[in-house]
Amino acid sequence: MSGAVEELRALLASRYGLLVVTARDETRLLSVAASAAQEVGSPFWVWRHSTGLSRDSGAGQLNTTDPRQALAFVGDLRGPSVAVFLDAQPLLDDPVAVRILKDQAGVPTHGRCVILTGVDLEPTLESVGLQWQMPSASRQEMQDLVLRTLQGVGNLQIELPGPEPLVDAVMGLTGAEAERAILQEVLADGRLTAEDTAAIRRLRAELLSRESPLDLSDPVVTLADVGGLNHLKDWLTVRHRGLESAAREYGLPAPRGVLLVGVPGCGKSMIAKGIAGSWGLPLAALDTGRLHGSLVGESERRIRAALDSVEVMAPAVLWIDEIEKAFGGGGAEHDGGVSQRVMGVLLGWLQERPDGVFVVATSNDVEALPPELLRRGRFDDVFFVDLPDSGQRAEIVQQVLRARGRDPMQFDVSEIVAASAGFSGAELDSAVTSALYVAYAAGGPLTTDAVVSEVGKTVPLSRLRAEDVANLRTWAHGRARPA
Numbered sequence: 001m002s003g004a005v006e007e008l009r010a011l012l013a014s015r016y017g018l019l020v021v022t023a024r025d026e027t028r029l030l031s032v033a034a035s036a037a038q039e040v041g042s043p044f045w046v047w048r049h050s051t052g053l054s055r056d057s058g059a060g061q062l063n064t065t066d067p068r069q070a071l072a073f074v075g076d077l078r079g080p081s082v083a084v085f086l087d088a089q090p091l092l093d094d095p096v097a098v099r100i101l102k103d104q105a106g107v108p109t110h111g112r113c114v115i116l117t118g119v120d121l122e123p124t125l126e127s128v129g130l131q132w133q134m135p136s137a138s139r140q141e142m143q144d145l146v147l148r149t150l151q152g153v154g155n156l157q158i159e160l161p162g163p164e165p166l167v168d169a170v171m172g173l174t175g176a177e178a179e180r181a182i183l184q185e186v187l188a189d190g191r192l193t194a195e196d197t198a199a200i201r202r203l204r205a206e207l208l209s210r211e212s213p214l215d216l217s218d219p220v221v222t223l224a225d226v227g228g229l230n231h232l233k234d235w236l237t238v239r240h241r242g243l244e245s246a247a248r249e250y251g252l253p254a255p256r257g258v259l260l261v262g263v264p265g266c267g268k269s270m271i272a273k274g275i276a277g278s279w280g281l282p283l284a285a286l287d288t289g290r291l292h293g294s295l296v297g298e299s300e301r302r303i304r305a306a307l308d309s310v311e312v313m314a315p316a317v318l319w320i321d322e323i324e325k326a327f328g329g330g331g332a333e334h335d336g337g338v339s340q341r342v343m344g345v346l347l348g349w350l351q352e353r354p355d356g357v358f359v360v361a362t363s364n365d366v367e368a369l370p371p372e373l374l375r376r377g378r379f380d381d382v383f384f385v386d387l388p389d390s391g392q393r394a395e396i397v398q399q400v401l402r403a404r405g406r407d408p409m410q411f412d413v414s415e416i417v418a419a420s421a422g423f424s425g426a427e428l429d430s431a432v433t434s435a436l437y438v439a440y441a442a443g444g445p446l447t448t449d450a451v452v453s454e455v456g457k458t459v460p461l462s463r464l465r466a467e468d469v470a471n472l473r474t475w476a477h478g479r480a481r482p483a
Contacts, residue, residue: 004028004135008036011113011132012082017105018114018129020121022301025174029134030084033115037082042111045074045083049090053083067091071100071114080111088116102128120301133304136172136312143167145175149182150192157191166192168282169200172309177207201282212306213290216313219277226267226274227399227425228392232260232383232483239380240279243315243356255380257318257350257359259373261366261480262385263469264461265426268362271385272319275360284310285319299342307349314356323361324368343370350378366475383483384476387424387462387469393417396425400432404446412448419455422462431455 011019023029030046037044047053052064053073064070067090074083091097101114105128121131137145146166150156160166170178181203185196198218205216223233239255241247247254260268276283286306310318350359350373359379363369374382388396394417398408420428434457435450462469476482 002032002035002141003138004032005035005039007135008032008132009039011130012036012040012042012111015108015110016113016130017108018101018116018125020116020119020125020129020131021134022131022305023117023134024305025137025176026086026117028137028175029117032134033082033084037111040080040082040111042080042082042113043077045081047083047085047088049087067094067097068100071097071104074114075100075104080109082111082113082115084115084117087118089119091116092119092122098122098124101125105129131301133308136308137175139167139171139312142170142178145178146170146182149179150186153183153186155190156186159191159193160197165194165197166200168313169197169204171313172208173204177204208309212309213287213302214306214309215285215287217276217283217285219273219283221270221273222277223271223274224278225399226270227396228388229267229271229385229483231481232258232271232385235381235383235481236275236278239358243279243358254355255358256353256377257357257361257379259323259379259382260360260362260385260483261382261472261476262364262483263387263424263472264364265424266385266387267425268385269319269321270425272317272321272360272362275358276317276319279317279358281358282313282316283319284313284316285321288320288322288325300345303342303345307345307353310357311354314354316357318357318359320359320361322364323373324363324365343373347372347378366472382480384472384480385483386473386476387422390417390421393420393423393428396428397432400429404432404436406446411451415448416451416455419452420460423455423458423460424462427458427460428455431458 008019021029034044043055045053045055046057047064047067047070048060049065051060053061053070061073064073067085067088070083070085071091074081085091091101102125105114105125121129143163146163150158150163166182170181173181181200184203185199186192201216201218209215223236226233236258239258242252242255260271262268272285273283275281284306286303290302310316353359361379366374372378394413397411397413397416397420401408401411420431423431431454432451434454436446438454439446439450
């Protein structure tokens, strides 16, 4: 019995009369619901607005396309029954149907339940119903699907060491999406290669980003590409070992994550990408701009769906950039408490999340964060990312020049470093880029003088917002480890 079936079976046995289910995979939901209904000995019914009620994929019952009539039919059934109403908005748009549903669900009966999909639990039904997020398919379920799909393709040349890379690539997709993605790649040339799994991962990123506030990628950046921050890099090297299976046998818990607080432009976002790239894990960036919805409960549903997707992709890195903008305190009076409820969902997940998801959260304004986010257990540690010192600036300048196709040995890096006191890594990158534009327009090579000239024209954040930087440093003293 799969975890989803067992979870739903327990809800049915607990006499919930109404469940409102969130699920991307409708086909799998119907299979799970049918199996759970069988486990509790209940006949299984499905309602579609086009055909009405039908039992076990049979013909539709007459006069049940109308939600009222369908609910009345279910109510007249003797004994237990499980009825799934697909795309149930027409039911909720009818106040009489809602009243009928509330009356039926208000009488707890073993194995008797109405399940609604495609909607959220309305406030009027909260007293008799429960919102349930169906767990995504487990790794074993997806592996079985992958093997079935491959077995159905004749004369297939497989150039992978095993099914694991392909299973990793389809985790988080629905069964139909995974099957189509695999067939699209293997039927093109009759081969299954590492390039095919990379293409499937890109397709997964595209599909999931359409429906959730997650942006998936496989970063090419590594920690070696990040200048400075050596204390943090050393710490990450040690934590990475905690992902090994031998670490569990040794008694180590899996690494949970890190909160990076500090001055803007000093490499916090680059570190998140570098962790995923160095550890060989997919990076799931939570786009907080797409998190909030206009409907009641939509924001909470979106973050639950996003976190559920990340769980099934584990091991993975979840990156929450500028976390204070989406979850910071002080906004309840402006958004009706939505930010606080979303933060509550995140806090609960951070505390109870399964192994394999390493969370990297960044913040430029730590005072806007609720204190409970900083509690031990949410993250393994908190690091303060300060402005780079002279040695770190030299390392950053050299890396920026290499990234622009220039040999650092051809430049007086020490002169650039001396001129850029108080600059962040992003500001150094911008100065080199500006100097490149000037050199290109003049038709000449990039020189040290050109870079120093652009540095001199830049007012760094450390001077523009000196008070804010000072406040960050004051807060970090004794509260966060230096990166």
